[in-house]
Amino acid sequence: MSSNSRALFFFSFFLAILYFSASAENEGPGLVMNYYRDSCPQAEDIIKEQVKLLYKRHKNTAFSWLRNIFHDCFVESCDASLLLDSTRRMLSEKETDRSFGMRNFRYIETIKEALERECPGVVSCADILVLSARDGIVALGGPYIPLKTGRRDGRKSRADILEQHLPDHNESMSVVLERFANIGIDTPGVVALLGAHSVGRTHCVKLVHRLYPEVDPALNPTHVEHMLHKCPDAIPDPKAVQYVRNDRGTPMKLDNNYYRNILDNKGLLIVDHQLATDKRTKPYVKKMAKSQDYFFREFGRAITILSENNPLTGTKGEVRKQCNLANKLH
CATH class of the missing domain: 1.10.420.10 (Peroxidase, domain 2)
Incomplete structure (x- = not known):
């Protein structure tokens, strides 16, 4: 190998290292246990306490938390798209036939507000949705399930593709098993x-x-x-x-x-x-x-x-200020 070829090889190798390092930095650590350990140490305790308080006042909230994680995470990504309100250009997933009977979304905002008072702009609605389901399961007498955090929030509803992903209670077992196998x-x-x-x-x-x-x-x-x-x-x-x-x-x-x-x-x-x-x-x-x-x-x-289905992490997505609204772009 000539000196020029050798120099070109090492230069290309150096560029490749820079590229992959930048990509890794952009992606971030992905989902990890106790993601908010440093940025908001009380986050998971705040969510747990809010879930307990809400359950004491409104027993059906625990059912809602459990249904939320299914309807949100099953459709392409666990990114709290379910929580977005309709806009002039976008139909909310909450307003589709497949979301019939779903409720208590306003109490997700109650949890978000408690977190914003402690750590403004830190904890995503996607993580609130997942952790409220985890703590709701415990409230209903189910097992405690350690779940990773670090999700970020999407900016668009997926109302137009719900039917492609969510299994229906009237479909054949073959279709139901296939839909679940896809994730x-x-x-x-x-x-x-x-x-x-x-x-x-x-x-x-x-x-x-x-x-x-x-x-x-x-x-x-x-x-x-x-x-x-x-x-x-x-x-x-x-x-x-x-x-x-x-x-x-x-x-x-x-x-x-x-x-x-x-x-x-x-x-x-x-x-x-x-x-x-x-x-x-x-x-x-x-x-x-x-x-x-x-x-x-x-x-x-x-x-x-289910909770780890294709999340947005790193610099993808955003951390919403309100769970029902995407942040305004400036």
């Missing part, structure tokens, strides 16, 4: 995440097709009477809040009773019934029905994967 969640993870149906409620509009005009023969007859009492109309009044508790036995507790219910044909949604009967998922349903520890272990693993 790295395997079959036992799917079965565990659907165990979130052990808490909260299902609005009548989502299940009347199993009652009218004919009752779905797959339903347990003893449960049908209760469902008909709660949902007396084939076309529910949209102004009336008509619903059936997902689990009549322990409606406020995240536990494995859900699996015993669906094995007894008491699942409210089509996906609940399929979960208990499909040969790919039934073995895990039976295992979780027998062991809450196994359910919690798989649930924690799946929530972790």
